[in-house]
Amino acid sequence: xxxxxxxxxxxxxxxxxxxxxIMGRRSLLEYMxxxxxxFDTLWTANPEEAIYTQNDLTIAGLDNIRxxxxxxxxxxxxxxxxxxxxxxxxxxxxxxxxxAQGFWYFLGQHGEQGQPGQWVSGRYCVDFxxxxxQWKIWHLLVGVDVAIEAGASRAAEDSLPCxxxxxxxxxxxxxxxxxxxxxxxxTAYNFSSYPALPIPYASFGNGVSNLPVVQN
Amino acid sequence: MKKxxxxxxxxxxxxxxxxxxxxxxxxxxxxxxxxxxQELDEFWVQKDEGVCWTQGMGRRDSLTKMRRAYGxxxxxxxxxxxxxxxxxYPQAKGRDPYALMEMAVHTLTxxxxxxxxxxxSAKGYWLTPxxxxxxxxxxxxxxxxxxWERYAGDFxxxxxxxxxxxxxxxxxxxxxxDESDWSDPESVSFPDPETPPELTPPYNLIPYEIKGEFHRxxxxxxxxxxxxxxxxxxxxxxxTFRY
Numbered sequence: 488x489x490x491x492x493x494x495x496x497x498x499x500x501x502x503x504x505x506x507x508x509i510m511g512r513r514s515l516l517e518y519m520x521x522x523x524x525x526f527d528t529l530w531t532a533n534p535e536e537a538i539y540t541q542n543d544l545t546i547a548g549l550d551n552i553r554x555x556x557x558x559x560x561x562x563x564x565x566x567x568x569x570x571x572x573x574x575x576x577x578x579x580x581x582x583x584x585x586x587a588q589g590f591w592y593f594l595g596q597h598g599e600q601g602q603p604g605q606w607v608s609g610r611y612c613v614d615f616x617x618x619x620x621q622w623k624i625w626h627l628l629v630g631v632d633v634a635i636e637a638g639a640s641r642a643a644e645d646s647l648p649c650x651x652x653x654x655x656x657x658x659x660x661x662x663x664x665x666x667x668x669x670x671x672x673x674t675a676y677n678f679s680s681y682p683a684l685p686i687p688y689a690s691f692g693n694g695v696s697n698l699p700v701v702q703n
Numbered sequence: 704m705k706k707x708x709x710x711x712x713x714x715x716x717x718x719x720x721x722x723x724x725x726x727x728x729x730x731x732x733x734x735x736x737x738x739x740x741q742e743l744d745e746f747w748v749q750k751d752e753g754v755c756w757t758q759g760m761g762r763r764d765s766l767t768k769m770r771r772a773y774g775x776x777x778x779x780x781x782x783x784x785x786x787x788x789x790x791x792y793p794q795a796k797g798r799d800p801y802a803l804m805e806m807a808v809h810t811l812t813x814x815x816x817x818x819x820x821x822x823x824s825a826k827g828y829w830l831t832p833x834x835x836x837x838x839x840x841x842x843x844x845x846x847x848x849x850x851w852e853r854y855a856g857d858f859x860x861x862x863x864x865x866x867x868x869x870x871x872x873x874x875x876x877x878x879x880x881d882e883s884d885w886s887d888p889e890s891v892s893f894p895d896p897e898t899p900p901e902l903t904p905p906y907n908l909i910p911y912e913i914k915g916e917f918h919r920x921x922x923x924x925x926x927x928x929x930x931x932x933x934x935x936x937x938x939x940x941x942x943t944f945r946y
Contacts, residue, residue: 497713504720504816511815511828512933518830520927566923568886570851570875572812572830594812594832596851596885600923604886638883 488687489582499580505622506578506589506615513624514593517569517655522556531616531623540628541656542672551665558660566600569655573611579685587615587622588685597634597654604637607654612682616691628682629655630672716818722865723816723825723858730867731809731831737781737801740774748859748866757871757931757946759918761911772909780804780906787841787904795839809833809852817934825865826934826946829854834880841904847880853918855931855946869946871931873918886923 491499509529516525526549531537534549546552563569571593578589590612597605609631616625631654635641672679708716726746733742743766748754751765756773763769778801785800795803813830831854836847857869878885918930937943 494710497710497717500717501713504717508815508817511813514813514830515815515828515933518927519929521929563927565926567927568921570830572832574812598886598921598923603884637885 489689495584498584502580502584502587502622503578506587507576509615509622509624510573510576510589510591510611510613514571514573517571520560520563520567520569522560523553526553526556529624531625532618536625538626540626540671541654542629542631543670544656544661544666544668545671546661546664546666548665555656555661555664555666558662558664559656562657562659563599566598568596568598568604570595570597571607571611577685579687581688581690583690585617586625586691588688589613589615590685596637603639605634605654606637607634608632614691628672630674630679630682631655632674632679712822715822719818719822719825719865720816723818723827724811724814726858726865726867727811727827727829727854727856730870731811735806735808736799737777737804737807739777739801740770743770743774746867748861748868753868753945755869755946757869757873757917758911759873759916759920761915762913762917763911764913768912776907776909777804783904783906784841788839791841791843792839803839805835805837807833807835807850809850809854811854815934817936819940820936820938823860824940825858826937826943827854827856827858828931828934835877836880848877849880849882849885850877851875853931855934857940857946859940871917871946873931874920875928876921886921888922 513525513529516522516529530549530552535547537547537549537552539546539552539555546555559569560567572595573591573593575592576589577591578587580587590610592608592610594608595606597607609629612628612630613624614626615622617623634654672681729746730742733739733746747766747769749766751767754764754766754769756763756769763772781801781804784804785795788803789796809831810833811829811831813828815828816825817827818825831852833850833852834847835850836845838845840846852872852874855871855873856867858865859868860866876885878887919925919928921928931946932944935943
């Protein structure tokens with residue numbers, strides 16, 4: 488295990504708080520329907536390197552991601568609610584201090600005008616990196632475990648195949664946006680071991696990443 | 704690496720971050736037990752100036768006003784409830800009358816804490832999914848609600864300890880635990896201080912000293928609510944907004 492100087496230790500402890508703040512801010516901006524502010528302030532300044540992934544698709548490039556979420560915010564402008572309170576943080580700062588990885592569970596709701604409310608739960612898996620002294624979101628995967636209409640009978644649903652969940656982005660949101668389809672996160676067999684839980688690591692590029700990999 | 708900050712200051716910021724998380728958690732546990740006056744004594748600055756408590760429909764702008772409503776009035780309601788309960792359930796005698804009132808569980812998630820550059824103050828924001836329930840009621844029936852709110856607070860030091868100076872508690876929705884759809888407008892059931900619900904025993908609510916619409920709860924027919932503002936990095940409390 489690497490030994491750190493006192494200055495490095497202070498910085499690493501501080502980094503965990505900053506990363507929690509970034510993800511908290513992201514969650515709130517999504518809740519408020521202000522994704523444009525999220526992309527302006529919280530994501531990498533190298534737009535071509537940003538990657539967003541959810542269960543059924545992945546989007547490369549910040550401009551594409553921004554376009555999809557602008558559609559989503561517009562669709563949910565009235566009556567919308569994308570509420571993902573973050574719990575269970577698991578954050579690893581790379582030994583070299585240039586990147587970090589984090590996992591969170593979320594337990595929340597999805598609301599939409601004219602639709603019953605939904606209970607939604609899942610996980611965030613995120614790669615961060617330091618740019619100009621600030622932590623930024625680099626790759627983000629939202630894996631939805633459960634999305635069910637409030638009050639609906641879970642037992643009335645067949646076990647397999649797993650629901651093809653399309654939250655947070657719907658088909659309408661990604662119309663006209665360059666996306667890659669695939670099964671990137673799947674809970675048909677309950678707990679998903681992908682992406683892997685963050686573990687202590689020396690530097691990015693060791694094969695530990697939340698970059699999407701198509702499931703077999 | 705952070706620029707223009709000493710290692711000592713960096714460590715102190717991290718320590719304060721932890722202290723604020725603990726302080727907020729203590730508020731939650733005390734409130735769930737109904738020990739509001741104890742919370743005001745131990746965790747709030749002991750002065751009126753600058754103190755503020757805000758909810759969706761109103762605000763109390765001094766510790767004295769908070770104590771009158773959140774503290775003493777809540778305590779009176781608890782004691783009245785206790786007296787009634789003991790008539791129905793003699794076995795409740797001797798129990799903590801404040802805890803018997805209800806169990807308001809507010810969990811803390813999505814923490815966002817900004818410590819001032821001068822290390823003299825801090826701002827925090829949380830999403831708080833929770834439940835308000837009671838297993839012992841004069842009606843002889845249990846009751847319970849989902850309640851999802853936002854917490855936003857300003858914190859300062861007093862005699863070397865971090866304390867609340869302002870707190871916003873802004874509800875997004877509340878519905879019975881057995882309501883099938885939390886988003887159903889018919890299920891929303893926030894008590895209105897102007898027209899308190901008829902309960903047994905009589906339940907007294909003190910109207911807000913400052914009335915206003917500081918936050919709207921969720922509705923299927925309104926825009927997403929962006930109140931209160933999200934904390935941003937700041938140097939001193941004087942140069943930023945106040946909750």
